[in-house]
Amino acid sequence: MKTLTGAQMMCEALIAEGVDVMFGYPGGAIMPFYHALPEYPQLRHILVRHEQAAGHAAEGYARTSGKVGVCVATSGPGATNLVTAIADAMMDSIPIVAITGQVVTSLIGKDGFQETDVTGITQPITKHNYLVTDVRDLPRVFKEAFHIARTGRPGPVLIDIAKDTQNARGVFEYPETIDLPGYKPNYDGNRRQIKEAASLLNQAKKPLIMAGHGILLGHASVELREFAEKTGIPVITTLLGISCIPEDHPLSLGMPGMHGWVHVNRAIQECDVLFTIGARFDDRVTGKLDSFARNAKIIHVDIDPAEVGKNVVTAVPIVGDAKRVLENLTEIVNPNDHSEWVNHIREVQATRSKRQRDPESGMFTPHHVYAEFTRILQGEFRVCTDVGQHQMWAAQLIEYMKPHTHITSGGLGTMGFALPAAMGVQVACPNEEVWAIAGDGGFQMNLQELATVVQESLPLKICIINNGYLGMVRQWQELFHERRYSATPMWSPDFIKLADAYGIPGVRVERAEDVAEAIHQARATNGPFLIEFVVEREVNVYPMVAPGASISDMFEDPSEVEIEDVVAVK
């Protein structure tokens, strides 16, 4: 029988799992794998400039394609650099497999050079992880790892492989079946519970659908729309749920929560049945828990039983896959019309403007940039955002029309996410227009990846919203910390010269009338392009719910902040 090295088995397993691209960075303990890699030209390897970026790129790839993203690093520092991205994937339920080299078996536990207990470190931030020290285990471990990553509630799985195991030889037989008696995700919601949900929805006068990331992860956008249209129930979308329903749909209301819209939060407070699917009642959505959706009976659909009943009291819990539950529910629920209720919410919406007054300084607001984005791009793009003010504006102000077009770091809130994640998105969708939008702070956390963008000829469009501050922290300092701008003013290099050093063309925009032209120029450029928008420095994200306050108490102007609201700062 033909024998292979462990490293060859790793490549064979990746191919068997349908992997065609991975993001990584070689080093001592993973060298046998990199030695085998050229024998498998069908496996594209993208060399990043920092392992964290490999993790985020794998996430970006997974978040767009729905396939498992793969990142590779060496032991010790290589593996620890992956940690942030793995934690990010865990919080947002992203299917990635992280492969790390480990020191040779005889050195494990002896503090060998570049040894780190990576399975120990990543235990709370992975769905599961493995340390492989016997080459005979490799095929099974890969099979299980990909299965665990992509099924049920998706999540990151790490495989740590000792260097001598990568070199050892063995017979390669990729298993066809999986034997995991302790892992059996439940896909079909309980029939009786679904019936109960239907009858609750049939009787509801002011029902509301809160759609989360689970709709996108479960590829249930079509089913969600059919369900909403049959029942006439309006849909609100959480930060990670954005793009699961076209935002110009008459039933689509927008985002709830800390920086959600007033009409959306008010709808939550007024509704009598809140049908939540694929969302986990994050504190940024609920605000003060005991005043959240006080008038509503809550139906909660989630594939993870532990999420049901974790944060809010649920009238009808349903554990199941979003797509299947919606299909079953749509079948039995009564057709209905709630246009009066929708109109009522729209009336509140009509009293608010998305536009921001033009500042007296003569500079322009970020709002102007986002308005131009929506006008020019016409929904034909994918956007990757970083974390902070620009992220909230991108969620509020850009209109998303197609699933998986808004990619962001939600649960972990990882600055430095946008650029590397956008690389993964671009690799997954080579022929689409992909924009990385970041603030001046977040961009500088992973700007080294400009080199990867060039080396891999990724035609990314990069947009920096530069306000010279760590803007969101500055906003909190302004509102809740006596305007003490501690460590938030930020100097930046000349981003255009910087891009030029990497061979990336770019333009700095300092006047409102040049915004559209710059976007056109970026689009007309074959290859990567960078725009720096120098915007009004102290613009805040509104509306806002103070941390720990009720979502009923939104303010739209700093003068409305009541300090009592802010006592329980979380």
Next chain:
Amino acid sequence: MKHTLVALLRDQPGVLNRSVSLFRRRGFNIESLTVGHTETAGISRMTLVIDGDTTSVEQVIKQLYKLIDVLKVSDVTQDPNVTRDLLLVKVYAPPAKRSELMQLADIFGAKIVDVVPDAMMIELSGSPEQLDRFVDLIRPFGIREMVRTGCVAMTRGASTISGPYQSQEFRAA
């Protein structure tokens, strides 16, 4: 109220560590935890006692189930069950006090497992409350060293918790 949970785990590297790390991370208050072999090779059994007033028992069960190597979790608190804790205690026992201690031990069905001129080691297994009462009684004699194992529990009757997992594959291992 105290809850007793029984969990079946696959014998895989790190499974105990995963469980314990989960309790720490989620801030679950665990009063006692024991792990040991079962009738099936490859499967361990964990008994947990949780303070249900400070920790959501439902969340403990659900979060445990999320661990890939956890096969089953069962709250046996409300079921008729036998719960046992094991105590070893070394008591100050000069010759004048010996007989009194031996009488107390006898009443509780405890065993004297070691005697030296001025000390005695007593072994007692029973319900945690029984052990508490015994310890209270001998405390005035002067406890020099004490250890308790934490509870193990099994439901009464013919049915088993591990039923579906007593398959051939685990026996073979």
